[in-house]
Amino acid sequence: MTARRGKTAESAEAEETSALRVLKKYPNRRLYDTHTSSYITLADVKKMVLDGQAFEVRDAKTAEDLTRSILLQIILEEETGGVPMFSTSSLEQIIRFYGHAMQGVMGDYLERNVKTFGELQSRFAEQSQGLAFSPELWTQFMGAQSPMMQNLMGGYVEQSKSLLSQMQEQMKEQMEKAGALFPGMPGFPPKK
Structure with missing residues (x-):
């Protein structure tokens, strides 16, 4: 029975690490990471992308999917700073x-x-x-x-x-x- 509990804890941990990470976007333009229970920046979201972390961004009030909008903001920041990718x-x-x-x-x-x-x-x-x-x-x-x-x-x-x-x-x-x-x-x- 102990092994079974251990297996359940292990599978719960594996589920947690492979689960989709939900970020909430508030009207004040702040992003809240429900996984870490803290506010994050676009730079943090960019790091999640680079690390291959699965996530989605939801409007805190309407639950509308804003993931593409946030990704486009990251691309815009990259394009306006440094060396742009698109002519x-x-x-x-x-x-x-x-x-x-x-x-x-x-x-x-x-x-x-x-x-x-x-x-x-x-x-x-x-x-x-x-x-x-x-x-x-x-x-x-x-x-x-x-x-x-x-x-x-x-x-x-x-x-x-x-x-x-x-x-x-x-x-x-x-x-x-x-x-x-x-x-x-x-x-x-x-x-x-």
């Missing part, structure tokens, strides 16, 4: 996709590409495991590895092109299916 033209292009018929496709395309790039980064980190570099040494190392990085990025670009081609093919197939359902309707290809 002005890339931000303009992203804005142009909002409200466009391709908005959903673009979101899926970006998500897949970011995931693929993260996987490439993980593989590179695994291959260079044990090498403790400072940020300055990493910059020098990456500069010296230009041909290798070009090959790595070239593979990534090819994979990205392939992904876009697959998405275009899926859209074409969906349009053909829709054309079969609505023969003669403008904008749909004729039924084969």
Whole structure:
């Protein structure tokens, strides 16, 4: 019976560490971490993201999910300080996709590409495991590895092109299916 209690305590502890962490956002713009029973900052939320901690942000009054809003605030802070990731033209292009018929496709395309790039980064980190570099040494190392990085990025670009081609093919197939359902309707290809 003792082992059973121990197992229950262990499973409760495992549940607690893998559980979704809930943050409450109050009208005064403060974030409250229900897990630690304390107020936290956006920097703390950023650390949770970097650590891979699962969480969600809820409005304290309405319980509305504000997670995306908080993540966008973190991105905005990162973009306005230091070295931005997005150029002005890339931000303009992203804005142009909002409200466009391709908005959903673009979101899926970006998500897949970011995931693929993260996987490439993980593989590179695994291959260079044990090498403790400072940020300055990493910059020098990456500069010296230009041909290798070009090959790595070239593979990534090819994979990205392939992904876009697959998405275009899926859209074409969906349009053909829709054309079969609505023969003669403008904008749909004729039924084969």
